Amino acid sequence: MDFNQLWKILASPDNIPITLLLFIVPFYTWYGFRQAFANDKLIDQLEANPEMAKTHHRKTQPWRPEWTRDVHVWPYLLRIEFLAALIVTIILFVWSILLNAPLEEPANPTLTMNPSKAPWYFLGLQEMLVYFDPWMAGVVLPSLIIFGLVVIPYIDVNPLGNGYYTYKQRKFALWTFIFGFLILWISMIIIGTMIRGPGWMWFWPGQTWDHNRVVFEVNRDFHEIFGIRNAWTAFIFGGGVMTVYLAASAWGVHKLITLTEFSRKMYKRMSLLQYVVMQIFLITMLLLPVKIALRLLLRIKYMWVTPWFNV
């Protein structure tokens, strides 16, 4: 166990945000879900008791009939905003006094940094480079992340859970977002920052970054396992594999979308366009964990090799 190495990674000033993320993200996930479960409990009570549903103010926040419904922004909101600004200012001052922004040697195109890393918020994308070619990891998938986020409000047909925390009423939506945000975005950033060392090789926390380390990884393309050598046969074979994969994951996603009675009801509310868009984005999203598994478990590099691009 190389604690010096571990400390160097955790305490390097530019990595502090990720060390912060390790605590902040789980905290806010807990903070949100705690309220979601509290609300779910009240929802259960209201559903079991229609009389209560008619009279209850339907929030977990306390309520008394003699209270006014609204409060003045001045002072009840503005004082909170002022306090928040004050606290953030103090945090920034303390942070800036204690830790210096990194400054390396002057830029030198002839001396490559190893590892050379993108800023931390793009390390998830850089980590994807291990599993996809640059045109996918660097261009297509990031664009799809943006467009995928943009279409969320237009494909989520569930009218429940608008303006309050709930798990019970939005299970599918929450699982999808948690998977995308926490697993595919945040944890990939953490891997890229904390785990990847020289040569973008995998170093466990506490393992010394050895710049001379050599890893013998024989990566194969999927068709090579089947002994296919001819490029065009491989192209057709890979196309078949992709088709099978897409069909299988579309089927799997469909099963997920129509898993419960409630989700089948939501499925019926979807237009064909909404359904197709949702399928496209979910299948693409699934491609990443599938390729990670193929690469790390089976040492498979490409599923589909063509003369123009590889997937």
Place this chain on the structure above:
Amino acid sequence: MADTQPPVEPNFKDSLLAIKEKALEEAKALQTPEKTEVWKSILRVKHDETPRSRSLGVLSNVFLHLHPAKINRDAVAYNYTWGMGGISFYIYIVLVFTGALLMYYYHPSKVVAFRDILYLEHDVPFGKLLRNMHRWSAHLMVITVELHMFRVFLTGSYKAPRQFNWVVGVILLVFTLLLSFTGYLLPDDQLGFWAVTVGTNMARATPMLGSDGPFGAAMGMTPFNDVRFALLGGSIVDSNALLRAYIWHCVGIPIIASTFMVVHFWRVRKDGGISGPSPMMLASEIKELKKA
């Protein structure tokens, strides 16, 4: 000569007394400064504790007027919003402020950029603090913006009627990342240089628009006319790239991002204010969709 009093003497004394009295009277009026003309002209409305004044205090103030006069009593709860949207905006203001100060000491030129940073760190009073605060604020803003998005998703706040404001929010998230990324190159050190080299090498692989991307060669793309060349103003990360990063970072993206921010905040109000905590809806209350 000696018995003739100068005729002006008593009048002068009297007028002095009159002036003194007037001054005292006016000084007394200053004890209630809110009644002076200057005060009224600046603040326009009374600032006492009546509901009317409290409302007007918010509504008639240009900096506060994006707020409504009153909000739901539960909406001020920290556990609902986490305050992340407001904190992100505040950090943006901090970044504009510290960034503008940094611009006084920085030349976007390959010759002096790095030396400017050294000068800033060692010779400019509070220069190091300034640079540190700008960098850590940038990092913190990325975190708070992402957490803001997380909260908005968890509370389902993107649902009708706020769908479009979510889209504006996604655009703002992208610009937040781009702002941070363009700033990364500016110190012109190894860290920024290689991060931007790695980042822009991706552009080379853009399908059809990059020289190394699928179908790029077929579209006539070379390292000297592809999308990466447009980003860097050259085929390598050099002085033109530094200048382009600087202009995008200090002028282009801040203007675009500020514009979208205006829309974002405006839409928060127009879409009915903050989304909750709103009364919970039960599954049995879902209305059938109307056939279009």
